[in-house]
Amino acid sequence: MYKSNLLSLFVLLLTIVFTNSSPPAKDVFEALRSVCTGKFQGGICPYAIAYDIATQLAGNWYNRDGANGLWSDGSPSIWWPSGVGLWALAEFFNTMEGRATNKLYLATRWAAIETAKNQNNYVHTKFTDDQAWWANGALRLEQYIRSTGDATQDLIKAAQAVIDDNVVHETGECGGGSISIDRVYWYYGNPPPSTTDKATISNVLTIYTMATMYSFTRDPTLLQGGARGGAIDIYNWLVSTDLLNPQTGYQRDTMDTANGQCQLRGGSLTYEYGVLVQALMALADATGNQQYITHAMTYIRNALNQFTRNNIVYEGCDDTNTCRGDQIAFRGILV
Incomplete structure (x- = not known):
C-alpha cells in the first residue's frame, strides 16, 4: 500500500511540475526550489518533492528487483503499478528536461x-492492460532518450511485442462480424478472473500504445486497417458499443461477451478517464484530427463532475472507505 500511495502522489505532482517548468540548472534541488518562489504558499515546493520521490522510486527499483520490473517483494499485484511507475518516471524526465540527474x-x-529482457518484453501476466502500461512507459522513456540524441531498439521492440500480443487477443464477439472491428479482451489466462470481459481500460491503453508507436514508425496500420484494425478502429468500436459516449462524456467499465449477450456492466473509474484522455491526445497528434481533442474535453469535464469535490479527486469507494489495492493508485492517473 505504501508503494501505491507513493506512486499516486508522484503522478499527482507531475501535473504541477509539467505546468511550471524552467531552464536547467546545476543544483537540482536549489533550481527547483527557486522555481517555486512566489508560486506556492507555506514553503512547499512540489517540484523538489516530485524529484525526491522519483529518486526514491528509482533507487528502490535499482537496489531491489528492478531487473524484473518490481518495486516490491515480487508480488504479481504490483506489476501494473510498476508499469505506471515507469511511465511516471519517463514523464518526469520529459517534463524536467535537463534538470533530472544522470x-x-x-x-x-x-x-x-x-x-523487457527478463519478462518476455513485458508480456508477463496475461492481462492486456498490465502489459500496455509497460509499453506506454517504454515509449515515453524512448521519447526522452531520443530528445537527448540517443536511441534504443530494446524499448521499441518491447512495446511492439505488447501491441502484437494485445491484438492477438481480439475477437469478433460483440463487434459486428468483421475481423477489422475485433476488440481486446482484458485477460486471456485460466479463469478466474473472467475471460469474457472486453474492458474499456485494455482498449484505451491499446489505443494509446498504437497511436504513440505511430510517432516512431509511421506505420498507418497502427491507426486504421491492418489485419485486426488500429487505434482509430478500436475507439470507434468503443463508441459504437456505448462503452464510451463522446456526447455525454460518460464511460462504462466492461462489456461481458459471455453467451453472446454483450452486456455492459460497471460504471466509471477515475483512471479509465485519465488514460482515455491521453489516448485521444495521442490520436489527435497522430492524425491531426482535432475532433479527438473535443471528445477528450467532454470526457474530462464529465470526469471532473463525477470525481471531484471542492477540487479534490475522489474515487467512488472513498464514500464507503473501501478503497483497496489497485484503487489506491487510480486517481493519480486521472490527474
Whole structure:
C-alpha cells in the first residue's frame, strides 16, 4: 500500500511540475526550489518533492528487483503499478528536461530494458492492460532518450511485442462480424478472473500504445486497417458499443461477451478517464484530427463532475472507505 500511495502522489505532482517548468540548472534541488518562489504558499515546493520521490522510486527499483520490473517483494499485484511507475518516471524526465540527474535517468533506463529482457518484453501476466502500461512507459522513456540524441531498439521492440500480443487477443464477439472491428479482451489466462470481459481500460491503453508507436514508425496500420484494425478502429468500436459516449462524456467499465449477450456492466473509474484522455491526445497528434481533442474535453469535464469535490479527486469507494489495492493508485492517473 505504501508503494501505491507513493506512486499516486508522484503522478499527482507531475501535473504541477509539467505546468511550471524552467531552464536547467546545476543544483537540482536549489533550481527547483527557486522555481517555486512566489508560486506556492507555506514553503512547499512540489517540484523538489516530485524529484525526491522519483529518486526514491528509482533507487528502490535499482537496489531491489528492478531487473524484473518490481518495486516490491515480487508480488504479481504490483506489476501494473510498476508499469505506471515507469511511465511516471519517463514523464518526469520529459517534463524536467535537463534538470533530472544522470543517475536517476540511467537507473530507470537500465530497469526498463532489463525488465523487457527478463519478462518476455513485458508480456508477463496475461492481462492486456498490465502489459500496455509497460509499453506506454517504454515509449515515453524512448521519447526522452531520443530528445537527448540517443536511441534504443530494446524499448521499441518491447512495446511492439505488447501491441502484437494485445491484438492477438481480439475477437469478433460483440463487434459486428468483421475481423477489422475485433476488440481486446482484458485477460486471456485460466479463469478466474473472467475471460469474457472486453474492458474499456485494455482498449484505451491499446489505443494509446498504437497511436504513440505511430510517432516512431509511421506505420498507418497502427491507426486504421491492418489485419485486426488500429487505434482509430478500436475507439470507434468503443463508441459504437456505448462503452464510451463522446456526447455525454460518460464511460462504462466492461462489456461481458459471455453467451453472446454483450452486456455492459460497471460504471466509471477515475483512471479509465485519465488514460482515455491521453489516448485521444495521442490520436489527435497522430492524425491531426482535432475532433479527438473535443471528445477528450467532454470526457474530462464529465470526469471532473463525477470525481471531484471542492477540487479534490475522489474515487467512488472513498464514500464507503473501501478503497483497496489497485484503487489506491487510480486517481493519480486521472490527474
